[in-house]
Amino acid sequence: MNELKLKDLYDQFRNPKIIKSLAALIEKESIKFKTPLRIMEVCGGHTHTIMKYGLMQILPKNIEFIHGPGCPICIMPKERIDHAIALANIEDAILCTLGDMIRVPGSKSTLAKERARGKDIRPLYSPMDVLKIAKENPDKKIIFFAIGFETTTPMTAAVIDHVLKNNIDNVYFHINHVLVPPAIKAIMDPGKAKINAFIGPSHVSVITGSKIYEPLSQTYQTPIVVSGFEPVDVMEGILMMVRQKNEGRSEVEIEYKRSVTREGNLKAQKMINHYMEPRGHFRWRGIGDIPKSALKLKDEYAMIDAEKVFADVLSNEPIDDHKLCICGMILQGLAKPKDCNVFGKVCTPNNPLGSCMVSDEGACNAYYRYGEIDG
């Protein structure tokens, strides 16, 4: 038997023949549309796939994408980025966080600038690295600024579990884990959004199961298809939505069957629910206040809750984006990035005025980088 190569694992999901034939099938079905199919891909990972692989260019004009709020960096309001900066400035603190958080501007600074000023700030490859850092620095306060949707929450819960069970006394958690369903509800409830189908997030759904989308699909009468992140996955997911539309169905379906079940990862769900609970409300950059849309540590874990332990240096005064920013409209499918007066001029990836320009996965950022080549 030949050795299994990594390429063998993803090759079929990027196979040009399959992608072309899916495009042809979608085209054929879409001729029957009386109105356009306006798909929101909730997750930033899907935005990335659609833009990187140029999928819009091979789809018919009556299929449109509205790039959703599913990037944990983009939706973080400035006052909470300021929290990270304030925590990094506490004496003897080591602030640990993930990915793009390092370069996102708060109201006055970024973590990258604070690091250059000598603050100890560490981008992690795995949340479990927090444990190693804590062990190596027993005299320091290790503060984990935890971000992400349902996908990354179990890892934070696992670190919390380890810290508490092993009596590690120098680790604190600032929890910014947010939830997908309340965000979709917030976008759809005002009734103005021009969205009539959803690509369900891949890895969020691995944890939560596809069941969390069932009430949404019923309430808003929209197909929701949970798809994987490869181009073949996204194209197949779109074909499933197109067929639902033509057959008059509004159901939750799973394209990403190799990883997602209806019930999800029950062990992960149990661990999250053991340590965390929904907070009253959370302010989403670009959308606004959404009730019960994020998690916090339960009160009995106040001793490791950075929001409580270091409350005296953390302000919760809301800081809004620039008046000219239209991210809210973009997220509802009411405007495209190029409709914005500041897009690409004052607002660029190096100087984002609003949420959609902030990270690689934001709609404006993706348009800015990948653009419309022959348009």
Next chain:
Amino acid sequence: MGKRLLLSHGGGGEESNQLIRELFFKHFGNEILLRDEDAAVLHVQNKIAFTTDSFTVSPIFFSGGNIGKLAIVGTVNDLAMMGAKPLYISCGFMIEEGLLYSELEMIVKTMAEELAVSGAKIVCGDTKVVPKGSVDKIFINTSGIGEVQASDISAHNLEEGDAIIVSRDIGRHGATILAQREGIDIDSGLSTDCATLWPMVERLLDQNIIPNAMRDATRGGLAAVLNEWAMTSDICIELEEQSIPISDDVQGLCEIFGFEASDFANEGTFVLAVKSEYAQKTIELLHTFENSKTAAIIGKATTRKKQKVIINTAWGSSRYLDLPKGELLPRIC
């Protein structure tokens, strides 16, 4: 406990002298260096190319190389990319006190071995030892002079129709350093591509293949080189995604962390723009070298969208290949 570098080794006295003679002269020795004058006196017949670079890397030893190899390869390759035969190198060490002598010796030996590949000589140098914490173990600066063998190789000279060629699979150095620095424990054959490029360049020039442009894809990777060329030559560069050689090991790391191989640094990989009629011959010549046996034609210069680099997919869509952003950060989920 092994012998360690002390502040006195950089003080100019007896210990300095001993270090120079027992280590640097022993391994780098040549008639110019051994004259031990205040400055090296050099004979050069023709037009010369001159370049400098400073090297800092963590960890200083990595799979397939070390900081010493980088310091030679980096400068020698910059000369080679201008069609210049590397001749004379200067070398400055800034060493953190407490560095193991055995580690410095290993670095110096590697440098001597790498110099032999191009035939360049270290003709002058300097050593400073600084207090703990002032530098991270060791920094090296090298400058180099090479004799220009072929003029008109320039980032300004790309023309419509030029074939774009990459000398091997991309991203190995960046991926190797990242994996080792972050302690990413992946069972793979990943090692740096760090290598002297002069032998390949010399063969091409010998065969009268004079590229319009050549550049080693160091920091910023393939993406940076092509964007620089598109800007300076006011041209569009179009790549065919499926033609870009990427090894399984590098692609695997990219898949896990959300990186692009085209953003990763290389230390022994160069990009060439050659007239299309020379493209096939160039590939054939490159394939005769171990370090460039995966060389491939990856695209061409066009006028589709000037000053931009475009990647065409195998299913008929296109996207821009942008300059990488400064700090590579892994994706969140």
